[in-house]
Amino acid sequence: MIQRPIPVIFQHRVAFTHGAFDPKNHTLRDLVADASALGAPAKVLVLLDAGVAEGNPRLVEKIQTYAATHADTLTLVSAPMILPGGEVCKNQWPLVEKIWQAIEYHKICRHSYVIAIGGGAFLDLAGFGAATAHRGIRLLRMPTTTLSQGDGGVGVKNGVNYFGKKNWVGTFSVPYAIINDLDFLSSLSTRACRDGIIEAIKVALIRDADFFRYLQDQGEALGRLAARPLETAIRRSAANHVEHIATSGDPFEYGSARPLDFGHWVAHKLEQISGFAVSHGEAVAVGMAIDLLYSVEIGLLDGEVAEQILDLISTVGFDLWSPWLDREELGRPVILAGLEEFREHLGGQLTITLITEIGKKLEVHEMDQTAILRAMENLRKRYSSALAVRDLA
Incomplete structure (x- = not known):
C-alpha cells in the first residue's frame, strides 16, 4: 500500500x-x-x-x-x-x-x-x-x-x-x-431580516459568551432591526462561523458532529413538515427552545440560564412554538423522526450539540424522547398563555 x-x-x-x-x-x-x-x-x-x-x-x-x-x-x-x-x-x-x-x-x-x-x-x-x-x-x-x-x-x-x-x-x-x-x-422584508439574528444567538451560545452578552444588551434594538447592531451581529456571527470552519479540524464533516447545527435537528424537520412555510430562522428558534428546555429537563443546563436565552429569543421577535409540532403519525409526533434523519444525513452515530452554559457546548449521542416531549409540552403551554395575553390586549 x-x-x-x-x-x-x-x-x-x-x-x-x-x-x-x-x-x-x-x-x-x-x-x-x-x-x-x-x-x-x-x-x-x-x-x-x-x-x-x-x-x-x-x-x-x-x-x-x-x-x-x-x-x-x-x-x-x-x-x-x-x-x-x-x-x-x-x-x-x-x-x-x-x-x-x-x-x-x-x-x-x-x-x-x-x-x-x-x-x-x-x-x-x-x-x-x-x-x-x-x-x-x-x-x-x-x-x-x-x-x-x-x-x-x-x-x-x-x-x-x-x-x-x-x-x-x-x-x-x-x-x-x-x-x-x-x-x-x-x-428585505421584516421577517427575512429577522431570521439571521437567531443564527447569531446560536453561534454565541456555543462559542462566544461575550457576543451573547452583546446580543442581550442590544436585544430590543435588534428586535426593531436597528441597522448598526444588526450589522455588528452579522459580522460577528460570520467571524464565529468562519473561525469554527477553519479551526475545528473537521471543515468537511467527516466526523459525526455538527456543532454549528445546535437546534437544527428539530428545525430541519419542522421546515419539512410545514412545507417550508416556517422559515429557517423561525424553525431554528423553535428547535433551540426545545433543546434548551430538554437540557433543563435532564439537568444539563440551569433553568435560570435557559430563561435568559428564551427571553432573548422572544425579545428579538421569534415565537418559541409552532403549531406544526402538533402533527402526529401513528400517535407519535412527526418531529421526533428528525432525530434519525439528522443522524442519517451525516452518517455514523447520532450526535446532537447541546449547551451546558452560555458559550460552552456538549455533544451527546442519545436523546431521551420522554424528556423531549416534556420540553415540548412546556413550550406548548407557554405559547397558549402568550396567545391568551395577546387576545386580551
Whole structure:
C-alpha cells in the first residue's frame, strides 16, 4: 500500500462592504484581479435570485455598468441569469441543469467565475451547480440576507433537496470569496431580516459568551432591526462561523458532529413538515427552545440560564412554538423522526450539540424522547398563555 498525506490549504475570504456594484467600489474587481492567471479579463457568469432582482429593480443595470467600467479585469458573458430563489428552488432539479447549460454555453472554465447573488437557499443551488461543473468553477458568493451573510452563505456547503430530504445531494467546496454587501439588507422584508439574528444567538451560545452578552444588551434594538447592531451581529456571527470552519479540524464533516447545527435537528424537520412555510430562522428558534428546555429537563443546563436565552429569543421577535409540532403519525409526533434523519444525513452515530452554559457546548449521542416531549409540552403551554395575553390586549 502506498500512503502519503496530501496537505491542502484553502483561503476563506469574507469581505464586508456597502454598494458592491458602485463602480468606485473595487472589492469585487480586486478579488477577481488577484487570481487572474491568463493575462486577460476573466469570464464571469452572474446567477441572480429572482426575489433579489425584484426587490432591487436597478440591480441588473448596476451589475452591467460595473462590468463595463472594469472591463480590463472581468467580462460579463451575458446579462445576469435570473433564477427562482427561496427554499423551493432547491426542490427543482431542472434549475441545476440550467446552470450547467449556461456554464457550457458560455464556455466557463476553472479560470472563470460564477457569481451567485441571493439568499442562502439560492446560494446552495448555485454553489452546487458551480461545484459540479468541470469538477469545480470558482464561486464568488454574494449573500443578500441576514441569515446567509452571517451563517449559511459564509460556509462551505452546497446542496439541493432530494427524496424529500433537505440537502440530500450536495458538495463541500470552499468558495473563492464571499462579499457581504450590507446594502442588500434594506430591501428585505421584516421577517427575512429577522431570521439571521437567531443564527447569531446560536453561534454565541456555543462559542462566544461575550457576543451573547452583546446580543442581550442590544436585544430590543435588534428586535426593531436597528441597522448598526444588526450589522455588528452579522459580522460577528460570520467571524464565529468562519473561525469554527477553519479551526475545528473537521471543515468537511467527516466526523459525526455538527456543532454549528445546535437546534437544527428539530428545525430541519419542522421546515419539512410545514412545507417550508416556517422559515429557517423561525424553525431554528423553535428547535433551540426545545433543546434548551430538554437540557433543563435532564439537568444539563440551569433553568435560570435557559430563561435568559428564551427571553432573548422572544425579545428579538421569534415565537418559541409552532403549531406544526402538533402533527402526529401513528400517535407519535412527526418531529421526533428528525432525530434519525439528522443522524442519517451525516452518517455514523447520532450526535446532537447541546449547551451546558452560555458559550460552552456538549455533544451527546442519545436523546431521551420522554424528556423531549416534556420540553415540548412546556413550550406548548407557554405559547397558549402568550396567545391568551395577546387576545386580551
